[in-house]
Amino acid sequence: VAPFLRFFALLALLLAPPGACDEMAFVDVSSTDSINIRQLDGGYVTKKGLAGLFVDDPMAPHDWTLTKVVQATLKAELAAGELSQSKVGLKIKHLEEVALRPLYAAMPKNEHGLLDRGAARYLAHRYFAGTRGWSIKGLEPAGAAWLKTVPVTQSVRQLTKWIVPTFLFEEVLHKLGKPGFDLRGMAIFVSTIEHLIHAEMTEMLYSVHRTMQVPISGDKSAEEVDLLVSVFMMVYALGVNLELSTKHDLHIAKDYLETTHQAWPELIAWTRSFPGRADLTTSGFDGLLRFVESLAEEYSRWQERDCARAKAYLLKAETDEKAKQDGRADLAQIEESREHGYRSLFVESINYLKKLGVLDYTDPEHPQLVVPNYLVSQTMCLTTASFYTVCCHNACDEVLSELEVAAGAPSAPAEEVIRALQASGRNIESALLEELRAENRGGEVRLHGASFGAWLHRAFPNECADAGSGEFAHTNPKTADQWMSDPGSDVQETEDLISEVAIVLHRFATLGLDANTSSALAESPDREAEQEVEASFSVDDARTSAPVVAQRASMFDLGLRSAAILSALGLAVAICWR
Secondary structure, three states: OHHHHHHHHHHHHHHOOOOOOOOOOOEEEOOOOOEEEOOOOOOEEEOOHHHHHHOOOOOHHHOEEEHHHHHHHHHHHHHHHOOOOOHHHHHHHHHHHHHOHHHHHHOOOOOOOOEOHHHHHHHHHHHHHHHHOEEEOOOOHHHHHHHHOOOOOOOOOEEEHHHHHHHHHHHHHHHHOOOOEOHHHHHHHHHHHHHHHHHHHHHHHHHHHHHHOOOOOOOOOHHHHHHHHHHHHHHHHHOOOOOOOOHHHHHHHHHHHHHHOOOHHHHHHHHHOOOOHHHOOOOHHHHHHHHHHHHHHHHHHHHHHHHHHHHHHHHHHOOOHHHHHOOEEEHHHOOOEOOOOOOOEOOOOHHHHHHHOOEEOOOOOOOEEEHHHHHOOHHHOEEOOOOEEEOOOOHHHHHHHHHHHHHOOOEEEHHHHHHHHHHOOOOOOHHHHHHHHHHOOOOEEEOOOHHHHHHHHHHOOOOOOOOOOOOOOOOOOOOHHHHOOOOOOOOHHHHHHHHHHHHHHHHHHOOOOOHHHHHHHHOOOOOOOOOOEEEOOOOOOHHHHHHHHHHHHHHHHHHHHHHHHHHHHHHHHHHHOO
8 A cells, every 4th residue: 555655645746736936946935925036046048949059058948857856756766765676676776786886885984984975976976977978967066066055945946957966965865864875875866866867858758749749659650750859859969949949940940950050960860870760660659768768878979979089189289299198288289170070179268278177387388288187077068958968988987997896995005006007907107106105105095085186197197187276176076086075155156067068068059050040040930939038037027027937837847747747657667566
């Protein structure tokens, strides 16, 4: 009986009617319907069809989720996880015993033998980056900066995805009642994030079917499959807003992208060559969902081609062998790189590169770009309509993983670390090995400490990042100790991080396109021209803005609630008919 009660309680929560003021902002709504602005207020502009790619942040409409959905998903994971033979229970058990255990053993613990928030954040980042190439939005220290000054109260209806990980961490700690994260707590966190992503993918694919007027059930023609996958990628990779767009708008956008966008044809060609594509005409909705989820999991590998191209260019651009061996490239020798079908590279301003923390001013007259720092910075990431961005593979994580497995602890004697490095076949100068011995004589090497991070950069200058000054470590963490650092309380850093990601996506989404032409093409003759929605708040205009935003929020509610309900139904089957 208990599993059924859990399920129907969850269903009742998800079906509860939305409030009259579901503002698309991080705000409190009081009992008198007044609005209390509390930063991260979610101002953005969005447009229909192709024109939506030319706003400052094309992905902004997708970067929100209902607080209730996050909480209900966590409750469902906790309930299903108690049943060891349910599908979710088996997944959580696998995360505990196999997938997360080596990483967890190597993480530094607090006085209770548990992970503090910084170590938990870093472990989750390493897991998702290592298994799927994802960087979960808001796992960076900046994503937790709001916690000390902007608490989430019961009246907060929606959250930006950039604070969801920290919010979820606090919820897990509260539910489990522990002063830190044990293996089970981390497994539940990871499983909840995966469930949220699955539910969102389900809702996204439903919305694509609905907008393009293709039946959910039954077989589909090859042309329909191609259309559905293409529109899905428009939303997932470029941020096209389905809530404002008609079928006509999206056909125009698809045709224009195919003929004008420099990278779109290659992206769609990749989806057409993906394993399992030929079976989609008869696989039904579930088969198509599995296919697009597989695309999403492999999307980082598709964008890795730009990472390899950037690294090869930087190493070739530096003619001084000493600088090349130090993982540097002379900034004066780096020119903007444009290749048809690829992203534009090295288009950032000097000030922006400083902000990213990728420049070395040891010689002020000849500043250098630190190659691994650039490759793992936000400028090489592409955001998605889901809960994550896709970034370049961090080659240094492979080195760390080998050492973590060998040590099975947060630290190890220098000789043990050296043996593990030599056993991996890595070529390290004897002087560097002696340096490691000297630095840690009489003690152990802290695998995630700043000192060892600096040594790793000297040993592997083109793979491991240089922590540098650490001035921008909260938005662009590059080393383990930066990932685990105290985020402070500057909420502006979270907004800066969102802005950095938006700049890169805008540059990619408009690659080779002309804003004036695309805006003209995007205007549909059978639609009203007022498709621009401004979702912003200030103390003066909160009252007048709220109705516009609330109307959009109700549509957002319906989609996300539907996806969450479908996901809950799947959990109910796993719980009750295991």
